[in-house]
Amino acid sequence: MQSPFDTEERRAFRESLRSFVAQEITPFCDDWDEAGKIPWELHQKTGALGVWGFGIDEKYGGLGFDDCFMRAAYSEEIARCGAGGVAAAMGGRQISLDPIARLASEEIKMQVLPEVIAGRKGSSLAVTEPGGGSDVANITTTARRDGNHWVLSGSKTFITGGMTSEYFVIPARTGGPGLEGISLFFVEADTPGFTRSALSRKMGWWCSDQATLFLDDVRLPADRMMGPENHGFLAVMENFNLERVGLIAGMLGMMKTCLEDSIAWAQERQTFGKPLIRHQVIRHKIADISARIDAVEATLNTICWQVNEGRMPVAEICKAKVFTSKACEFCASEAMQILGGAGYLRGNRIERIYREVKVMAIGGGSEEIMRDLAVRQMGL
Numbered sequence: 001m002q003s004p005f006d007t008e009e010r011r012a013f014r015e016s017l018r019s020f021v022a023q024e025i026t027p028f029c030d031d032w033d034e035a036g037k038i039p040w041e042l043h044q045k046t047g048a049l050g051v052w053g054f055g056i057d058e059k060y061g062g063l064g065f066d067d068c069f070m071r072a073a074y075s076e077e078i079a080r081c082g083a084g085g086v087a088a089a090m091g092g093r094q095i096s097l098d099p100i101a102r103l104a105s106e107e108i109k110m111q112v113l114p115e116v117i118a119g120r121k122g123s124s125l126a127v128t129e130p131g132g133g134s135d136v137a138n139i140t141t142t143a144r145r146d147g148n149h150w151v152l153s154g155s156k157t158f159i160t161g162g163m164t165s166e167y168f169v170i171p172a173r174t175g176g177p178g179l180e181g182i183s184l185f186f187v188e189a190d191t192p193g194f195t196r197s198a199l200s201r202k203m204g205w206w207c208s209d210q211a212t213l214f215l216d217d218v219r220l221p222a223d224r225m226m227g228p229e230n231h232g233f234l235a236v237m238e239n240f241n242l243e244r245v246g247l248i249a250g251m252l253g254m255m256k257t258c259l260e261d262s263i264a265w266a267q268e269r270q271t272f273g274k275p276l277i278r279h280q281v282i283r284h285k286i287a288d289i290s291a292r293i294d295a296v297e298a299t300l301n302t303i304c305w306q307v308n309e310g311r312m313p314v315a316e317i318c319k320a321k322v323f324t325s326k327a328c329e330f331c332a333s334e335a336m337q338i339l340g341g342a343g344y345l346r347g348n349r350i351e352r353i354y355r356e357v358k359v360m361a362i363g364g365g366s367e368e369i370m371r372d373l374a375v376r377q378m379g380l
Contacts, residue, residue, distance in 0.1 A: 001297050005069060005305055013070050017077040020049060029083035030347050032207040038089045040164075046078075046090055047119025056101045061114035068304040071242065072249035079253030082349025084356040087250060088208035092161025095243045096125040096169045099184060099235055103227035108186055112167050122165035126156040126213055127236060136171075136236060137179040141215060143172035143225075150174075150225060152185060152193075152218040162211025163198050165189065170215070175230040184232035186224045193218040204356030240365060241312050244321050245303060247364045251328040252296050254353050254360075258335035259289045261350050265339050276338070285334045292327040299323070315377035318370040325361035332357045 024045060032038045046052075051074040056062025078087045093116050100112055100123070115121040127136060141154025152172050156162075168187045175181030187194060199210040227235055263286060266277035276282050299320050306313045332354045336343045343350040361367050 001294050003069075003297075003301050005301055010067070010069050010073065014073045014077060016049065017051075017074060018080070020046075021077055021081050025078070025081045025083075025086055029081045029086050029207070030352075033083050033085055033352065034206070034346075036206055037209070038086055038207050042086075043090055043119035043122070045119070047117060052093060052097060052117045052119070056097065056113060056117065060101065060109055061117040062101070066308075068242075068245065068307040069301075072245060072300060072304055075246040075249035076253035076256075079250040080257050082254075082257050083207065083352050084250070084254070084359070085205035085207035088160050088205050089164075090119070091246070092124045092159075092165060092208075093122055094246065095239055096123040096167070098239050098242070099125065099169045099226060100167075100186070103184060103235060104186055105223050105226075107223075108226075112186075116167065121167065122161050123167040123169070124159050124161040124165040125236075125239070126159045126162070126168050126170045128156060128158045130155055130157045130212070137182075137233060138177070139171055139173055139182055141170070141172040143174045143183060143185060145174075145222075146219075148222050150185065150220045150222060152187070152215045152220065155212060155214050157212040158199065159196075159211050159213055161209060162196055162213055163209040168213070169226065170213075171232045171236055172215075179233040181230055182232040182236075183229050184226040184235055185220060186226055187215075187218060187220065191218055191220070204352070204359055238312075241314060241317055242307075243364050244317050244370075245300075245307070247360060248296070248300055248303070248317070248320050248324045251324045251357075251360050252293065252300060254357065255289065255293050255296065255328050255331040257349050258331040258353060259286065259293060261348070262286055262289065262335045262338045265342065282338060285338055289331045289334055292331060296320070296324050296327055315374045318365070318374035318377065321365065322361075322367045322370045322374075325357075325367060328360060329357050 050063050053061060053063035054071050055066035058064040097116060100109065112123065116123045129140060132138060132140065141152065141156065143150045143152045154172065166189050170185050170187050171182050172185055173181050174183040193216040195214045196211045199212065266282050267275055269276040303313055303316055303320060335350045336354050339350050345351065
């Protein structure tokens with residue numbers, strides 16, 4: 001679907017991303033998936049495209065401007081490789097960059113942002129806890145004041161980039177119960193008391209690293225608190241909005257891949273004396289996939305426009321994430337049905353997308369949380 005919001009600059013950005021993914025990622029992502037990791041050089045090659053610099057000042061290595069359409073284009077195009085683990089392996093840094101750029105000290109910004117934006121080092125946002133899931137307001141990791149230091153104790157889990165990141169943004173409880181007692185801290189991986197353990201045997205995202213983090217009396221200088229004390233919850237929740245826009249765009253890329261590979265297979269495969277595409281039941285499946293792509297793309301464009309206009313449409317983002325995850329599941333299932341046994345074999349994009357689609361309905365806010373948040377944002 002042609003977007004009325006396209007500009008020459010946005011089209012050029014998308015085309016450069018598409019060419020990069022086709023040449024530098026898609027031919028190799030199956031091998032990386034089987035190996036369980038991507039080469040670190042890919043972080044640096046991707047960083048050179050400027051994709052992690054949106055909304056960050058040029059003096060820190062950023063682009064000096066922001067554009068939600070370009071943010072979405074990056075998430076969509078990288079998803080077209082068909083291996084969600086590739087995007088996840090590099091994308092852990094994205095949700096940690098904004099809190100660092102907005103809330104960290106000048107010293108931390110100068111030390112960290114240029115390295116992470118360029119892809120030379122990794123960073124992660126560590127929110128989820130073993131007993132908490134999406135219940136961010138009830139974080140149990142604690143930070144107690146000890147003179148001119150803070151001492152952190154607790155654990156985090158399902159942290160993307162957790163095994164390879166050098167820098168972490170970690171919310172911890174500094175006050176009473178609930179959302180008003182949470183603060184953000186900047187923690188380096190080599191800090192004494194900080195350890196991590198890889199999560200293995202995942203259903204998907206094989207080539208990305210997720211980890212459980214352990215904070216055993218991690219002692220930090222007082223200036224490692226990011227932002228005001230007891231006001232970290234809002235910073236985390238605001239950060240989730242653009243993450244969810246990226247997830248919607250990533251799912252759109254997955255859906256477009258399902259359509260592309262379904263059509264290619266249906267045109268090639270011969271059944272009952274004619275190409276599969278000539279059978280009405282297959283043509284209807286393709287029409288249904290395409291219709292869902294159109295609906296998601298139109299909604300995403302409207303959301304991006306609103307963000308660029310200075311409005312953060314939280315309810316619409318939440319509803320769109322739920323709708324898109326359901327639509328993506330449908331497209332993956334129908335594409336698998338069209339490919340039949342060929343789709344069930346490892347080594348093709350549809351097989352990987354089918355395995356990985358469910359994490360998109362969980363990560364960044366589960367469908368259940370999204371529905372409830374949307375209704376609350378509607379004033380109900």
